[in-house]
Amino acid sequence: MKVIYTDALVIGAGLAGLRVATGIKDRGHDVIVLSLIPPKRSHSAAAQGGMQASLANSAKGQGDNEDVHFADTVKGSDWGCDQDVARMFVNTAPKAIRELANWGVPWNRVRKGKREAVINAEKVTITENEKAHGLITSRDFGGTKKWRTCYVSDGTGHSMLYVMSDRSIKQEIEIHERIEATALIHDGERCSGCIARNLITGELIAYIAKATTIATGGYGRIYKVSTNAIISEGIGTAIALETGIAALGNMEAVQFHPTAIVPAGILTTEGCRGDGGVLLDVDGYRFMPDYEPDKKELASRDVVSRRMTEHIRKGKGVKSRYGDHLWLDITILGRKHVEKNLREVFEICKYFLGIDAAKDWIPVRPTQHYSMGGIKTCYTGESPTLKGLWSAGEAACWDMHGFNRLGGNSVAETVVAGMLVAEYISEDLEKNNNVSISTALIEKFYNAEKEKIDQLLNGNGTESAFELRDAMETIMMDKVGIFRNGDDLIDAVNELEELYKRSKNIKVSYNSSASNPELVTAYRVQKMLKLALCVALGAEQRIESRGAHAREDYPERNDRDWLKRTLATWDSDDATLPKLDYEPLDIMKMEMPPGSRGYGKDNIWHHPDTAKREKEIEGIKANMPNADRFEIQKALLDYPLPNKYKGKNERLIEPLS
Amino acid sequence: MSEEKGRLLKIKILRYDPKVKGSIPEVKTYRVKEAPGMTLFIVLNEIREKQEPSLQYDFVCRAGICGSCGMIINGRPSLACRTSTKSLPVEIRLAPLPVFELIGDLSVNTGKWMRRMSERLETWVHDKEKEIDFSKIEEKMDPDKAEEIYELDRCIECGCCVAGCGTIRMKEDFVGAVGLNKIARFEVDPRDNRTHDDFYELIGDENGVFGCMSLMGCEDVCPKDLPLQHKIAYIRRKLVALKNK
Numbered sequence: 001m002k003v004i005y006t007d008a009l010v011i012g013a014g015l016a017g018l019r020v021a022t023g024i025k026d027r028g029h030d031v032i033v034l035s036l037i038p039p040k041r042s043h044s045a046a047a048q049g050g051m052q053a054s055l056a057n058s059a060k061g062q063g064d065n066e067d068v069h070f071a072d073t074v075k076g077s078d079w080g081c082d083q084d085v086a087r088m089f090v091n092t093a094p095k096a097i098r099e100l101a102n103w104g105v106p107w108n109r110v111r112k113g114k115r116e117a118v119i120n121a122e123k124v125t126i127t128e129n130e131k132a133h134g135l136i137t138s139r140d141f142g143g144t145k146k147w148r149t150c151y152v153s154d155g156t157g158h159s160m161l162y163v164m165s166d167r168s169i170k171q172e173i174e175i176h177e178r179i180e181a182t183a184l185i186h187d188g189e190r191c192s193g194c195i196a197r198n199l200i201t202g203e204l205i206a207y208i209a210k211a212t213t214i215a216t217g218g219y220g221r222i223y224k225v226s227t228n229a230i231i232s233e234g235i236g237t238a239i240a241l242e243t244g245i246a247a248l249g250n251m252e253a254v255q256f257h258p259t260a261i262v263p264a265g266i267l268t269t270e271g272c273r274g275d276g277g278v279l280l281d282v283d284g285y286r287f288m289p290d291y292e293p294d295k296k297e298l299a300s301r302d303v304v305s306r307r308m309t310e311h312i313r314k315g316k317g318v319k320s321r322y323g324d325h326l327w328l329d330i331t332i333l334g335r336k337h338v339e340k341n342l343r344e345v346f347e348i349c350k351y352f353l354g355i356d357a358a359k360d361w362i363p364v365r366p367t368q369h370y371s372m373g374g375i376k377t378c379y380t381g382e383s384p385t386l387k388g389l390w391s392a393g394e395a396a397c398w399d400m401h402g403f404n405r406l407g408g409n410s411v412a413e414t415v416v417a418g419m420l421v422a423e424y425i426s427e428d429l430e431k432n433n434n435v436s437i438s439t440a441l442i443e444k445f446y447n448a449e450k451e452k453i454d455q456l457l458n459g460n461g462t463e464s465a466f467e468l469r470d471a472m473e474t475i476m477m478d479k480v481g482i483f484r485n486g487d488d489l490i491d492a493v494n495e496l497e498e499l500y501k502r503s504k505n506i507k508v509s510y511n512s513s514a515s516n517p518e519l520v521t522a523y524r525v526q527k528m529l530k531l532a533l534c535v536a537l538g539a540e541q542r543i544e545s546r547g548a549h550a551r552e553d554y555p556e557r558n559d560r561d562w563l564k565r566t567l568a569t570w571d572s573d574d575a576t577l578p579k580l581d582y583e584p585l586d587i588m589k590m591e592m593p594p595g596s597r598g599y600g601k602d603n604i605w606h607h608p609d610t611a612k613r614e615k616e617i618e619g620i621k622a623n624m625p626n627a628d629r630f631e632i633q634k635a636l637l638d639y640p641l642p643n644k645y646k647g648k649n650e651r652l653i654e655p656l657s
Numbered sequence: 658m659s660e661e662k663g664r665l666l667k668i669k670i671l672r673y674d675p676k677v678k679g680s681i682p683e684v685k686t687y688r689v690k691e692a693p694g695m696t697l698f699i700v701l702n703e704i705r706e707k708q709e710p711s712l713q714y715d716f717v718c719r720a721g722i723c724g725s726c727g728m729i730i731n732g733r734p735s736l737a738c739r740t741s742t743k744s745l746p747v748e749i750r751l752a753p754l755p756v757f758e759l760i761g762d763l764s765v766n767t768g769k770w771m772r773r774m775s776e777r778l779e780t781w782v783h784d785k786e787k788e789i790d791f792s793k794i795e796e797k798m799d800p801d802k803a804e805e806i807y808e809l810d811r812c813i814e815c816g817c818c819v820a821g822c823g824t825i826r827m828k829e830d831f832v833g834a835v836g837l838n839k840i841a842r843f844e845v846d847p848r849d850n851r852t853h854d855d856f857y858e859l860i861g862d863e864n865g866v867f868g869c870m871s872l873m874g875c876e877d878v879c880p881k882d883l884p885l886q887h888k889i890a891y892i893r894r895k896l897v898a899l900k901n902k
Binding site for chain 2: 037038055106111159177264267321347348515647650652
């Protein structure tokens with residue numbers, strides 16, 4: 001048995017994983033990163049439109065700061081987020097973007113003077129401040145009060161990932177490519193690493209570490225059509241679930257992005273609408289202002305996706321052999337803008353649709369895009385129930401997105417969480433220097449993995465892994481989608497449970513223990529079915545609508561009974577359903593008690609604490625007549641942060657002394 | 658349209674798994690019914706799921722941005738995910754990218770090659786490693802300069818330029834257009850303190866910018882349309898000037 005020891009193990013080499021790894025290495029600890037693929041191929045590279053940080057450099061970003069970003073994030077989450085974490089995030093995001101600028105990301109910059117832009121389908125002239133010339137600029141995105149989304153054309157994630165990856169090479173961080181973690185090693189209290197499989201040779205390896213971080217991204221691929229990379233199968237999330245100790249949070253919170261192309265499901269960035277693009281129906285009519293007169297196409301993603309679906313259901317979709325779709329029109333932005341600032345979109349349209357996006361409308365439809373749910377962590381990034389297990393980025397439910405993530409907040413989360421979690425892990429490594437692990441424990445997990453693979457290759461199973469995966473994807477798509485209802489969800493849970501039982505009886509037809517894509521599908525589909533069950537059961541039980549979780553039979557947001565986070569665990573190998581528990585969110589500790597997001601008509605059952613806390617906040621504010629925004633904020637919510645990142649953020653109108 | 662009729666595609670794949678004892682390279686033919694909007698990503702998945710579960714290939718983003726799926730398609734290095742069958746004849750020949758270590762069938766180890774290239778050329782901003790306070794406003798950069806850097810930063814390390822390079826067949830240590838483009842990217846970046854002398858140390862020889870024979874295969878096949886030849890010529894001119902000083 002091959003055993004590799006290190007201080008810190010990071011599973012996943014996208015932006016979050018690499019930022020955790022480089023941060024830990026900077027503090028002088030050894031770190032090994034495992035990745036299914038070369039790191040620069042990670043799904044982070046697909047983030048097109050940008051990263052939110054309240055720099056307030058551009059004319060339309062004037063007046064922005066952490067408080068505005070915080071309010072947008074909390075509202076966007078439909079009050080489902082952890083407000084401590086949201087505060088930690090908004091204060092660190094400007095530092096993260098400046099750090100990346102220093103490391104080499106070529107952020108687009110403010111150009112002084114007048115420039116043309118398109119707002120609400122009309123050409124307008126914006127005048128940029130001379131003092132801001134050369135500072136990082138920003139574009140508009142959905143659900144934000146200010147233009148806050150910093151960008152590199154529409155290849156933001158690509159540039160960020162390349163800089164991060166090259167930095168990890170500079171730091172000589174060991175990255176083990178084409179290695180897949182298939183089980184976590186733990187003794188019921190502490191996680192001590194993982195068993196991993198070499199995808200080329202099939203060899204199993206035990207990685208032993210004092211801290212193990214899962215940063216494997218989302219689980220979008222449990223759906224038939226997703227904007228996610230095909231490796232976003234949630235395997236990191238699933239192996240945490242399979243410990244039986246670590247919990248997954250809010251798995252039913254799944255985001256659908258309004259504008260993926262039909263039929264391939266490839267994303268066109270929110271920047272298309274942020275820069276002035278509009279949505280049109282079968283008649284070429286711009287319908288969003290009828291539904292959302294205020295934010296129109298730039299309402300929050302969950303809202304736009306639902307409105308589009310409603311409009312299609314009214315018969316206003318464009319019929320096609322792949323089902324109904326709507327149009328995204330960016331022709332109004334002009335060829336120069338499209339070919340430069342929306343270049344990836346232009347290329348995607350050219351290659352996958354055979355159209356010229358500067359002159360043709362793009363066929364789009366809401367499509368699975370982001371997993372708000374994931375491994376439940378506390379603010380440090382560590383699992384509250386399984387010590388030594390950490391998580392960051394989309395894989396985690398940290399939880400700054402609650403039930404709906406704002407565009408531009410996900411790449412921002414990857415690096416910000418990476419920075420902060422690296423500090424907390426390092427502190428922990430420095431405190432807990434002696435962690436003992438028995439070789440018997442390592443062997444137990446090693447043998448279990450070996451047996452599972454033997455069973456798939458040489459057992460008497462009859463089921464096809466490809467067929468089970470296909471069936472799962474279809475159920476999720478048809479019954480656990482944008483609009484949900486009790487009957488469909490009950491069906492989905494029952495059908496998925498049946499598939500899960502059948503998945504114990506898979507037979508792999510190609511009998512090689514080395515590189516074997518069918519074998520990989522087989523053990524992954526067993527894990528993905530567990531995640532799908534967490535999503536479906538969580539959705540079935542949550543009888544309210546919040547953010548991206550929209551129940552047709554329970555359209556109200558119900559703070560009184562449902563202002564709580566779903567926690568899913570998988571008790572034993574014999575279980576065929578997850579166990580759900582709930583963790584209430586304490587309104588009395590919120591800086592921003594639950595209110596209206598300002599979309600459609602207000603449809604909320606309030607919690608009695610909301611009025612109480614509002615009154616309390618009024619009182620606190622009234623008692624501090626001379627306080628500045630920082631002092632008031634601190635009085636309302638005194639959130640944690642590593643010392644290194646506590647400083648105030650400088651802006652042109654807020655110079656640091 | 659021809660796609661409506663649904664051609665019966667003949668997919669010929671060069672198959673070989675170096676890990677399997679006794680395996681010899683052979684071309685195997687698979688027949689797939691063409692569907693509207695079909696890409697090679699869809700074709701290969703269909704072959705794996707219905708005909709040949711052992712078939713190895715790499716896709717990640719399937720959207721033309723991650724660079725995983727470079728392969729030789731009818732003789733030309735390209736990204737398979739964004740190649741539509743409509744653009745190809747009935748017979749489609751697929752082979753792995755040459756130069757890179759073969760993992761099996763259409764899967765090659767570009768990751769290992771690219772990491773070595775990055776280590777060798779130190780593909781990161783070299784600054785004085787001064788302690789920077791990130792609470793402070795960032796350093797300014799000319800907006801045109803930022804766009805100029807991004808223009809070269811768009812490389813996705815897919816390996817097509819390496820596979821299409823004549824020089825590398827003769828000099829296996831040649832850094833390739835991908836490597837020279839990285840140098841060009843950091844050369845324009847004002848945050849990188851390296852001088853032309855420093856770049857000369859890295860690529861001022863036959864395995865670097867003076868090895869290129871200007872066959873232009875790299876630029877012909879680059880899926881991101883990077884100005885590779887122009888940039889190689891530019892660096893060469895700069896470094897020649899240095900040499901003649």
